[in-house]
Amino acid sequence: xxxxxxxxxxxxxxxxxxxxxxxxxxxxxxxxxxxxxxxxxxxxxxxxxxxxxxxxxxxxxxxxxxxxxxxxxxxxxxxxxxxxxxxxxxxxxxxxxxxxxxxxxxxxxxxxxxxxxxxxxxxxxxxxxxxxxxxxxxxxxxxxxxxxxxxxxxxxxxxxxxxxxxxxxxxxxxxxxxxxxxxxxxxxxxxxxxxxxxxxxxxxxxx
Numbered sequence: 531x532x533x534x535x536x537x538x539x540x541x542x543x544x545x546x547x548x549x550x551x552x553x554x555x556x557x558x559x560x561x562x563x564x565x566x567x568x569x570x571x572x573x574x575x576x577x578x579x580x581x582x583x584x585x586x587x588x589x590x591x592x593x594x595x596x597x598x599x600x601x602x603x604x605x606x607x608x609x610x611x612x613x614x615x616x617x618x619x620x621x622x623x624x625x626x627x628x629x630x631x632x633x634x635x636x637x638x639x640x641x642x643x644x645x646x647x648x649x650x651x652x653x654x655x656x657x658x659x660x661x662x663x664x665x666x667x668x669x670x671x672x673x674x675x676x677x678x679x680x681x682x683x684x685x686x687x688x689x690x691x692x693x694x695x696x697x698x699x700x701x702x703x704x705x706x707x708x709x710x711x712x713x714x715x716x717x718x719x720x721x722x723x724x725x726x727x728x729x730x731x732x733x734x735x736x737x
Contacts, residue, residue, distance in 0.1 A: 539682045542705035543691075545675035549700075553672070557603070558592060564697045565590040566608040569661050574653050578661070579689060581697070582608045587665045601673040607681075607690055610661040614652065622651045666690070677702065 566580030567590075583589035583596060584604045597605045626647050627639055639647075666681040668690070679690055691702045 538680055541679045541682055541687055543677040543679065543702040544705055545670070545672075545677065546701045546703055548675070549672055549698075554598070557598070558595070560697050561592055561597065561605070564693055565592065566610075569610055569612065572657055574656060576612050576656060578610045579693060580608060581605045581693075582665065584667055587663065601671055603670045603672055604668070606665040606667050607679075607693065608663060608665045609686070609689075610663050612656050612659040612661045614655045614659055618655065619648065619652055622655065623648050626651055668694075 561581055564580055566582045567578055569575055569578045580590065581592075581597075582605070583592070584606045585596075587606060587608055590608075597603055623644070627644060630639065630643075630647070631637065666679060666686065668677065668679050670677045679687070681687060681690065687704070695701055
């Protein structure tokens with residue numbers, strides 16, 4: 531997960547567009563709108579996502595320009611999530627349903643009533659669950675538009691692209707081998723269409 535603390539997998543992106551000349555002036559304000567917020571004990575939310583200091587996952591203040599290492603912007607995306615085992619939800623739901631049947635002297639609960647019970651049980655268990663925390667480093671060279679993000683999970687990467695757009699108002703292009711190859715050809719002055727003419731070969735075949 532960490533790009534600074536050690537080795538690990540990461541995803542590469544290219545920013546679509548160029549920052550304005552006064553881009554740095556509004557950075558603190560932009561980042562401040564999307565910093566990490568702790569999950570309150572009575573919160574019904576299962577997940578909280580936001581920016582933190584790349585050197586300290588508990589620091590979301592960004593009092594200065596510690597995220598700026600020109601021409602790089604370095605931050606971490608912190609994700610806190612509460613997880614409740616499905617078996618626990620099922621067990622507590624069954625207990626709640628049986629109690630209601632006894633109290634109300636009925637043999638059957640309609641689907642809508644059981645759905646309400648499940649929602650209530652889930653909310654009660656969420657308030658008791660302690661969130662797990664993970665951090666994923668991001669390094670952005672804003673002069674070239676290159677970004678390295680310390681995560682590869684599809685859902686997480688989608689989440690990263692979403693919060694990046696909300697923060698900086700830039701869309702991201704995921705850099706796969708095809709796009710990297712196309713960019714390399716363009717820099718050489720060749721057509722990216724050359725990649726489409728490539729065919730696979732067996733390197734183990736004797737010449």
